[in-house]
Amino acid sequence: MTIIIDPQGSGISGNMLIGALVDLGADKNKIKEITEMASKDFGGVETTISKINKSGIDSTFCSVKTLDSKHPHNHGTHYKGLIEKIDKLNDVLPDEVITKSKEVFKVIALAESKVHGKSLDEIHFHEVGAADAVCDVIGTVYGFYLLGLNKEKIIGLPISVGGGRANTAHGIVSIPAPATCEILKGIKFMGGPVDSELATPTGCALYRVLCDEYLDFIPNIKAESIGYGAGSKDFKHPNVLRIIKTEDTKKKSEINVLETNVDHLSGEELGYLYDRLLDAGARDVIMIPIFMKKNRPGQLIQVICKDEQIENLLNVLFEETGTLGIRISPKTHRGTASRKFIKIPVEINNKEYKINFKIGYHNGRIISKRAEFEDTKKIAKETGLSLTEVREIANIKVREYLKNNN
Numbered sequence: 001m002t003i004i005i006d007p008q009g010s011g012i013s014g015n016m017l018i019g020a021l022v023d024l025g026a027d028k029n030k031i032k033e034i035t036e037m038a039s040k041d042f043g044g045v046e047t048t049i050s051k052i053n054k055s056g057i058d059s060t061f062c063s064v065k066t067l068d069s070k071h072p073h074n075h076g077t078h079y080k081g082l083i084e085k086i087d088k089l090n091d092v093l094p095d096e097v098i099t100k101s102k103e104v105f106k107v108i109a110l111a112e113s114k115v116h117g118k119s120l121d122e123i124h125f126h127e128v129g130a131a132d133a134v135c136d137v138i139g140t141v142y143g144f145y146l147l148g149l150n151k152e153k154i155i156g157l158p159i160s161v162g163g164g165r166a167n168t169a170h171g172i173v174s175i176p177a178p179a180t181c182e183i184l185k186g187i188k189f190m191g192g193p194v195d196s197e198l199a200t201p202t203g204c205a206l207y208r209v210l211c212d213e214y215l216d217f218i219p220n221i222k223a224e225s226i227g228y229g230a231g232s233k234d235f236k237h238p239n240v241l242r243i244i245k246t247e248d249t250k251k252k253s254e255i256n257v258l259e260t261n262v263d264h265l266s267g268e269e270l271g272y273l274y275d276r277l278l279d280a281g282a283r284d285v286i287m288i289p290i291f292m293k294k295n296r297p298g299q300l301i302q303v304i305c306k307d308e309q310i311e312n313l314l315n316v317l318f319e320e321t322g323t324l325g326i327r328i329s330p331k332t333h334r335g336t337a338s339r340k341f342i343k344i345p346v347e348i349n350n351k352e353y354k355i356n357f358k359i360g361y362h363n364g365r366i367i368s369k370r371a372e373f374e375d376t377k378k379i380a381k382e383t384g385l386s387l388t389e390v391r392e393i394a395n396i397k398v399r400e401y402l403k404n405n406n
Contacts, residue, residue: 001152001364004218005207006242007159008190010231011198012207014136016241019060019229021143022049024243028060034142035064035135037092041085042131043071047139052230057238059228062139066131077130079109079123086134093142095343096150100141100209107205108133111182136202144210149245151340151361156211157218159189162198180204186308187214194235221246255283256305257329258313261290262321263298270299273320280316281309338362346379346397348390353379357398369398 005012018035022028028049039045044067052061083102090098109123116123144150161176161184168177176184179201187208189199224245231239265273270287277285286302301321305313310328317326338361345352355375360368371394380387 001224002219002221002246003149003152003154004157004221004244004246005154005211006157006218006244007199007203007207008157009160010193010235010237010239010241011160011162011200012203012241013200013231014133014140014202014206015062015064016229016231017140017203017206017243018062018136018143019049020227020241020243021140021147021149021229022062023060023227023229024147024225024245025227026143026146030146031062031139031143034093035139038086038089038138039131039134042077042134043068045131045135047135054228054230054234054240055236055238057228057240059230059238059240061230061232063232064132064135068131071131079105079120082130082134086138089138093138094145096341097138097141097145100144100150101137103209104137104141104202104205105133107183107208108179108201111179111201111205114182115178133202137206140206140210151338153213153338154211155219156187156207156214158214158216159184159187159199159204159207160193161189161191162194162196163191164195164197166197177201183208188216193237196233196235198231218244254331256307256310257332258303258305258310258317258326259329260301260317260321260323260326261292261298262301262323263292263296265299265321269320273301273316276316276320277303277313280312281305282313342401344394344397344401346394348379348385348393349383351383355379355394355397357394359402366402369395369402371395371398 018031022031032047032049035047036045046065046067048063048065050061050063052059082105086098086102086105109120112118112123113120161180164175165172166175166177175197176189176199177197180199183201183204221244224247226245227243228240229243231241233239274285274287282303282305284304288300288302290298290300292298301317303313303317314326317323340359340361341356342359343354343356346355353375356372358368358370358372359366371391376387376390376394379385380390383390
């Protein structure tokens with residue numbers, strides 16, 4: 001299954017995403033409960049989700065009303081304090097929802113940090129208020145979780161950002177706002193179709209974190225269901241965000257392969273290069289022993305990456321190897337399975353440990369479930385059990401978990 005987020009018509013915001021997810025079938029009562037509970041420490045919100053017609057399009061509108069706008073944790077909440085409060089929600093929210101929500105807030109905070117020339121510790125959420133932002137972010141991520149979309153591939157289409165100028169806490173600024181522009185770096189967006197702000201920083205940050213791929217047009221698909229989330233403003237055009245849930249029609253994704261041959265690097269230098277390439281965004285790094293000219297032993301270095309990482313990885317390869325040429329195989333097709341990460345508590349010798357698992361899916365069926373090596377290695381060292389024994393215990397637990405939760 002592939003999910004398409006379509007903000008081409010009228011932009012994107014947190015409450016539009018929530019509305020579209022409810023329109024697709026997410027439980028609005030659960031989202032209302034979670035958003036109101038999560039925002040309590042920031043002044044609280046009243047979340048109302050209802051059907052509405054926007055210029056002829058039947059859609060769902062999520063209205064978020066802040067209950068105490070003067071609450072000290074609403075306007076002026078610093079990034080670090082906000083993250084600490086979100087971490088405290090681990091008793092009521094799945095780890096994946098908390099982790100993904102924190103990713104979204106980090107994207108917003110980094111954009112604000114860049115725009116205002118401040119460190120992350122100095123950044124605070126003042127424009128819309130923390131209560132509103134927490135509601136939008138956690139409500140959207142939780143909605144994805146409710147529908148199981150966290151297991152699927154998410155494609156984003158170009159965003160209509162609107163135009164004109166807006167009055168903000170920093171004065172009158174052009175649309176898109178500076179933070180929105182920063183968040184959308186490297187992603188296609190377009191002005192119009194109205195003189196108004198259509199894309200909010202929160203909506204764009206959610207879009208950036210949730211999407212696996214960005215395309216100019218809808219690919220060859222079979223639409224299964226469609227959800228429309230309404231914006232609060234009224235225009236001559238339908239002010240809605242569309243999310244399309246599709247059947248699997250494409251079982252391949254595109255990657256790029258960079259490769260070069262070297263015969264002068266030591267083992268230590270190769271290990272350092274491996275780490276640098278992964279840190280620079282490589283999806284995978286492979287080093288294969290080969291024989292080169294004059295029977296010299298060397299290594300074939302292959303780097304798998306997406307389009308946006310090519311330039312950075314080329315720079316790392318040139319700088320660290322001194323190679324004079326790097327081959328690029330663009331748009332190489334590969335078959336892919338969807339995946340998700342879960343954390344499961346495992347009791348060993350009367351002590352509880354948390355183990356991360358990578359779960360692989362193909363056509364909605366589980367095809368693999370692997371415990372994270374570093375977690376099992378740490379437990380083996382602490383308990384004195386062999387690595388094989390720890391893995392066997394972990395495999396039993398993950399099978400039990402998946403049987404009861406799928």
